[in-house]
Structures are given as structure tokens and as C-alpha cells.
Amino acid sequence: MSDQARKRRLTSVDVAREAGVSRATVSYVLNDTPNQRIPEATRRRVWDAVDRLGYAPSAAARSLRSGRSEVVLALLPDWPFGRMVGAMLEQLAVALADVGLIFVAHPRAGSRRPVAEIWKAISPAAVLTWDPIEPADQAAMRAAGVKVTVGLFQRGDAGGLAVSEQRTGRLQAEHLAARGHRRLGYAFPDDERVLVFAEPRLAGVRSACAELGLDPPDVRTVRIDRPSAVAAVRQWTAGPDPVTAVCAYNDEVAVAVLGGAREVGVSIPTDLAVIGVDDLPLSAIVDPALTTVATDSGGLAAYLAAAVIAGLADEPAPRYPGSDIVELIVRDSA
Amino acid sequence: MSDQARKRRLTSVDVAREAGVSRATVSYVLNDTPNQRIPEATRRRVWDAVDRLGYAPSAAARSLRSGRSEVVLALLPDWPFGRMVGAMLEQLAVALADVGLIFVAHPRAGSRRPVAEIWKAISPAAVLTWDPIEPADQAAMRAAGVKVTVGLFQRGDAGGLAVSEQRTGRLQAEHLAARGHRRLGYAFPDDERVLVFAEPRLAGVRSACAELGLDPPDVRTVRIDRPSAVAAVRQWTAGPDPVTAVCAYNDEVAVAVLGGAREVGVSIPTDLAVIGVDDLPLSAIVDPALTTVATDSGGLAAYLAAAVIAGLADEPAPRYPGSDIVELIVRDSA
DNA sequence: CTGTTAGCGCGTTCAA
DNA sequence: TTGAACGCGCTAACAG
Numbered sequence: 001m002s003d004q005a006r007k008r009r010l011t012s013v014d015v016a017r018e019a020g021v022s023r024a025t026v027s028y029v030l031n032d033t034p035n036q037r038i039p040e041a042t043r044r045r046v047w048d049a050v051d052r053l054g055y056a057p058s059a060a061a062r063s064l065r066s067g068r069s070e071v072v073l074a075l076l077p078d079w080p081f082g083r084m085v086g087a088m089l090e091q092l093a094v095a096l097a098d099v100g101l102i103f104v105a106h107p108r109a110g111s112r113r114p115v116a117e118i119w120k121a122i123s124p125a126a127v128l129t130w131d132p133i134e135p136a137d138q139a140a141m142r143a144a145g146v147k148v149t150v151g152l153f154q155r156g157d158a159g160g161l162a163v164s165e166q167r168t169g170r171l172q173a174e175h176l177a178a179r180g181h182r183r184l185g186y187a188f189p190d191d192e193r194v195l196v197f198a199e200p201r202l203a204g205v206r207s208a209c210a211e212l213g214l215d216p217p218d219v220r221t222v223r224i225d226r227p228s229a230v231a232a233v234r235q236w237t238a239g240p241d242p243v244t245a246v247c248a249y250n251d252e253v254a255v256a257v258l259g260g261a262r263e264v265g266v267s268i269p270t271d272l273a274v275i276g277v278d279d280l281p282l283s284a285i286v287d288p289a290l291t292t293v294a295t296d297s298g299g300l301a302a303y304l305a306a307a308v309i310a311g312l313a314d315e316p317a318p319r320y321p322g323s324d325i326v327e328l329i330v331r332d333s334a
Numbered sequence: 335m336s337d338q339a340r341k342r343r344l345t346s347v348d349v350a351r352e353a354g355v356s357r358a359t360v361s362y363v364l365n366d367t368p369n370q371r372i373p374e375a376t377r378r379r380v381w382d383a384v385d386r387l388g389y390a391p392s393a394a395a396r397s398l399r400s401g402r403s404e405v406v407l408a409l410l411p412d413w414p415f416g417r418m419v420g421a422m423l424e425q426l427a428v429a430l431a432d433v434g435l436i437f438v439a440h441p442r443a444g445s446r447r448p449v450a451e452i453w454k455a456i457s458p459a460a461v462l463t464w465d466p467i468e469p470a471d472q473a474a475m476r477a478a479g480v481k482v483t484v485g486l487f488q489r490g491d492a493g494g495l496a497v498s499e500q501r502t503g504r505l506q507a508e509h510l511a512a513r514g515h516r517r518l519g520y521a522f523p524d525d526e527r528v529l530v531f532a533e534p535r536l537a538g539v540r541s542a543c544a545e546l547g548l549d550p551p552d553v554r555t556v557r558i559d560r561p562s563a564v565a566a567v568r569q570w571t572a573g574p575d576p577v578t579a580v581c582a583y584n585d586e587v588a589v590a591v592l593g594g595a596r597e598v599g600v601s602i603p604t605d606l607a608v609i610g611v612d613d614l615p616l617s618a619i620v621d622p623a624l625t626t627v628a629t630d631s632g633g634l635a636a637y638l639a640a641a642v643i644a645g646l647a648d649e650p651a652p653r654y655p656g657s658d659i660v661e662l663i664v665r666d667s668a
Numbered sequence: 669c670t671g672t673t674a675g676c677g678c679g680t681t682c683a684a
Numbered sequence: 685t686t687g688a689a690c691g692c693g694c695t696a697a698c699a700g
Contacts, residue, residue: 056478059457061692064394104438123393144390395678
């Protein structure tokens with residue numbers, strides 16, 4: 001390895017020298033700049049030099065000059081994300097790549113360092129968050145050149161993802177009501193970090209119950225273990241007016257309830273119907289197969305991509321696909 | 335909103351003017367530069383101006399000047415990543431944050447656009463990949479200022495993650511052998527994208543079988559659905575010399591096998607023992623609870639962080655924690 | 669038509 | 685505490 005390789009970064013000066021042209025010409029060739037007629041022979045010389053040297057322009061210099069970045073940054077929240085989020089992020093990356101944007105995600109937003117540290121280090125064109133963005137952060141980002149900021153969960157229960165999460169809960173309750181259940185239980189997760197999801201889902205169940213004239217749901221916290229599930233099932237099924245169907249926060253909690261019911265000797269779905277959320281791969285093969293509510297991660301990704309792209313073009317954001325991205329999947333458990 | 339707010343980015347010039355000092359002073363105050371005696375009063379004036387204006391330095395200019403980036407980029411491969419990877423990325427982000435590095439991940443590396451597009455847009459200090467890095471890419475990255483590149487799966491079966499994946503397979507087979515099983519089956523996944531994991535795991539099972547004097551494993555592909563699992567279980571348990579224990583590629587496949595066995599009337603673990611990989615939250619609560627091999631995502635994250643940090647300091651990479659990050663978890667299924 | 673010169677963008681840092 | 689140069693690529697204006 002030549003000593004220059006470790007000493008100095010390769011710049012367009014090196015390419016220009018190697019190709020026997022000026023830096024400007026190099027830039028024109030590399031960017032295929034319109035309105036610059038450069039003969040094929042020169043182009044080839046430049047590209048050859050680039051390949052030979054292994055030159056790559058500095059992203060820093062480029063974005064300093066152009067004043068814009070091609071990067072979209074997602075600040076992932078603290079909750080444990082599984083398949084669905086993973087899939088959604090993949091699809092988002094693809095959708096953004098189609099318009100020339102690079103998508104990256106930072107896990108564990110706000111854990112140790114303030115969020116500002118992160119977007120400052122990346123200087124993205126747009127930032128996506130799950131938690132709502134503080135007005136102060138909002139302003140700082142704007143000042144630093146971040147054009148678009150999308151908060152999936154808006155403050156209050158009004159907008160954003162809360163809509164489809166509520167819809168998810170409604171779908172659970174409506175399905176159970178349609179099957180004739182009058183007393184519903186709700187299996188709430190034992191993890192503070194997922195409250196952003198759990199609360200709107202439960203709110204959806206509550207409002208559906210109210211509208212359909214059912215009793216309010218009997219909410220119990222269920223951990224992903226046997227004893228917890230057993231206890232919850234016992235409580236739901238005891239007494240003179242037992243719960244006959246349970247909406248679970250997600251499929252994992254639902255499977256825990258299934259296990260608890262088996263242990264208690266409560267048969268599913270005859271004695272107790274169970275419905276989950278997420279449609280995990282496993283949900284179709286547990287016994288009995290789990291009825292659940294799936295979110296169309298592709299649809300969500302498409303919306304987010306559209307929102308970012310619109311924002312970058314200073315156009316109004318697209319309509320939020322509140323309810324049409326969740327879907328009921330009926331199997332055997334409810 | 336003032337018209338300047340939308341016209342021009344806020345720069346250190348604005349802060350300098352507002353505070354009545356020079357740009358140099360602003361820089362010294364903001365970075366707390368050593369060997370620069372700046373009176374407390376001046377510092378305060380500068381910080382006040384920063385807060386009032388909502389100033390944030392341009393990452394592009396900063397890294398252009400300093401020639402180094404604080405960003406570590408992971409290029410996630412194409413396979414569907416679940417909880418374990420999610421958790422590992424989180425822990426990696428935290429470990430790197432502790433030394434002032436920002437971790438971001440790009441999902442779906444190399445899907446549409448060449449990988450080069452991605453690191454060029456970010457200009458990270460280090461890049462992490464799962465697939466091995468092409469020598470050409472390697473060189474280009476070095477030239478563009480990426481100091482460290484870590485490929486988790488090295489070419490060939492020699493190094494990197496393949497070590498612990500093989501160890502995972504060995505652990506499965508050794509446990510089953512210790513329980514007296516002589517004929518093992520292997521439930522192989524039906525997804526090309528996870529071959530990087532599946533192959534070393536199976537290789538581990540194979541070599542353990544060979545060393546322990548068992549027959550080679552009876553490998554069958556199992557999809558995450560009932561019919562596929564039923565067929566596999568039938569084949570394993572039929573004939574004069576049936577398989578008595580199955581190593582599954584992961585817990586999902588293992589649960590599928592559990593379901594298939596139930597349907598066929600094969601009892602677990604008496605007629606057929608099953609052991610998975612991953613220790614999903616669900617694995618502890620399915621019936622019977624799944625014996626499995628867990629990977630210590632924290633340990634892996636710690637190793638990766640150490641490798642990156644060492645590389646950035648031009649120090650030799652730490653020893654790879656081949657086998658000590660996988661652990662057998664014995665439950666009821668084997 | 670082909671290609672060059674020169675200066676910008678913004679934070680950092682040396683010399684004064 | 686400051687003026688000025690620097691890092692690197694882009695591009696308007698200009699010359700051969």
C-alpha cells in the first residue's frame with residue numbers, strides 16, 4: 001500500500017491529475033452535468049482514472065456544497081421491535097431508494113444521548129420519529145436544514161399512527177361482538193415501552209364496546225409467561241358473569257393466554273375466544289391457530305415514503321391511511 | 335416566521351453577530367476547546383445566542399473539516415430480522431454511543447442500489463456488514479475515508495459469525511446425544527435468505543454427529559406451516575430406524591415441528607425430541623416449552639463495538655467470542 | 669464546442 | 685480574541 005493511501009484522502013484533484021484534466025471536468029463527467037458537452041474520449045479517461053484510483057467523492061463536501069442531504073433518518077423508539085417493524089423499515093428503504101433517498105435508522109432513540117446529537121451527526125433531509133417531536137427540537141432541526149419531520153404518534157390521541165392502532169382494537173372487539181360475545185377481556189402487556197401502542201389499541205376496544213352496547217372490557221395485565229396467563233384466565237372465567245372472549249395486546253400475549261387456558265382447562269374458542277394483533281409467522285401454526293389483526297406494513301411504508309417525498313418537495317402531506325392498513329385475519333381461536 | 339428563516343441556513347456567523355464575537359470564538363466555546371482561555375461571561379453570551387437562535391452546526395461542514403465522521407453504519411442484509419437482531423442493534427448503538435459514536439443501520443443492503451451509494455451518502459467512520467465485503471468495495475471505502483470495515487460472515491467457513499453459528503448447531507446435537515438419541519433429524523428453513531445462518535448451523539450439527547459417532551442427520555426442509563411440518567414429521571418417524579430427535583433451524587421452525595407432531599399423534603419429547611434456536615419470548619410458553627439455544631446478543635454487540643473502536647484507534651481487533659456467546663436452554667421439548 | 673479559473677458553503681484552527 | 689486559511693466538491697463565468 002502506497003504511503004499516500006494512508007496519508008491523504010483521495011480527492012478529485014488526484015483524479016484530475018491522473019486523467020490529465022481539471023477538477024471541474026472531473027465533476028462534470030461524474031455528475032453527467034447537462035449543458036456541458038464533453039467528448040466521449042475525455043469521459044472515458046476520467047472514468048478510467050476514477051476506477052483505477054478507486055475514487056469516491058466526499059459526501060461531506062458534497063452535501064456541504066449542495067446544502068442538501070439524500071439521507072432520511074428514522075429515530076427508532078425504545079420498544080422492542082420485531083418482524084413487522086423490521087419489514088416496514090425494509091419496505092420504506094426500498095420506496096425511498098426509488099427516488100434516490102437513502103434510508104437509515106438509529107435504534108434506541110434518546111436512550112443515553114439527546115436526540116439532537118444524532119441528527120446533527122447525520123444531517124439528514126428528513127427525520128422520522130415514533131414519539132412526537134418536541135417543538136424545541138423541531139425548531140432546531142429546521143434551523144439545521146432538516147426539511148421534513150414526521151412524528152408517527154402525534155401528541156394527544158388525535159392523529160398519526162394512533163388512528164390505525166385504535167382501529168386495530170375496534171376490529172378485535174367488533175369481530176368478537178359479531179360472534180355473539182358480550183363480555184370481553186383485554187390482555188394488557190407488561191412493558192411500559194409499548195404503551196404508545198397498547199393504549200390506543202385498548203382505547204379502540206373500549207370505544208367499540210361502548211358503541212356496540214357491551215360492557216367495558218375487563219382489563220388484566222398479562223406477562224409472557226405461564227403463571228401470569230393462568231392467573232388472568234382464572235380471573236376472567238371465574239364468577240357468575242365470566243368473560244367469554246379476550247382481545248390480546250399482540251400475538252405473543254395471545255399465545256400466552258392460549259397456554260394459560262390450556263393449563264386451566266378452558267377450551268379455546270368454545271369457552272374463551274382469543275384474538276391477537278400482528279399476525280406473526282407463528283400465529284398460523286400454534287394450536288389453535290390464532291385469529292388476529294394484521295397491519296399492512298407495505299401500506300404504512302408507502303404512506304411514510306410519500307409523506308417524506310411530499311415534504312421534501314414542499315407539497316402537502318398525503319392523507320393518512322388510518323383504517324385501511326389494518327385487516328382482520330380469522331383463524332380458529334376466535 | 336422571518337423570511338431569513340426559510341432563505342438561509344443559520345450559521346456560526348449569525349451566532350457570532352448575535353453574541354458580538356468572532357466565528358472563531360463561537361467555535362471555541364461550542365467545542366470547549368482546550369488551551370483557549372475564554373472568560374465565563376463571553377461563553378455565556380455565546381451560549382445564549384445559540385439558544386436564542388436555535389443554532390446547530392452543520393454536520394457536513396464539520397466532518398468535511400475534521401476529516402472524520404462519528405457515524406458507524408451497519409448494512410443489514412436481506413433476511414428478515416426479528417427480535418434478536420433488533421436487540422443486538424440496540425445494544426450496539428448504546429455501546430457505541432458510550433464512546434461518542436452514532437450508530438445507524440440501513441435495512442435491505444444492496445437491494446436495488448449498489449452498496450456504494452449508501453456509504454457514500456453517509457461517509458461513516460466504520461461500516462459493518464453481514465455478508466463479506468468485496469475487495470473492490472473494501473478498497474473504495476478505504477479511499478473514501480472509511481477506516482474500519484467489519485464483515486460478520488467472512489468468506490469461506492473460517493471466521494466471523496460462522497463460528498458461533500456452528501457452535502449453535504453443535505450444542506443442539508450434543509444435547510440430544512447426551513439424552514441418548516442416536517438418529518437425529520434436521521429441520522432446514524425454506525428461505526434462501528437465511529442460508530448464511532442455516533448452513534453453518536447444519537454444519538455444526540453434522541460435525542458433532544460425526545464426532546460423537548452418530549449417523550449423519552436426516553435433513554428435511556420445513557416451512558412455517560402445518561402441512562409441511564406434518565410431512566416432515568411423518569418422514570422422520572416412519573420406517574424401521576426412525577429419527578428420535580430433531581434440531582430445528584430456529585424456534586419458529588421448531589414450533590412448526592411441534593404442531594406437526596401433535597397433528598400426527600407423535601408425542602413430544604417421548605417419541606420425538608425437538609430443539610430450536612433463538613429463545614423467542616414465545617418459546618417458553620408454547621406447549622411443550624421449547625428447549626433451545628440462545629445467542630447472547632449483548633455479548634455479540636459488545637464484541638462488535640470493541641472491534642469498531644479498536645479499528646478506529648488503529649489497534650488490533652479483539653478476539654472473536656466464537657463459542658462463549660451461545661447457551662443451551664433446556665425446557666421440556668428435548 | 670471544450671475545458672479552465674475562481675469562489676462558494678461552513679466549521680475549525682493556526683498564527684497573530 | 686480574532687483574521688484568514690483550509691478541507692473538498694460544485695458550478696457560474698470565462699477563455700482557448
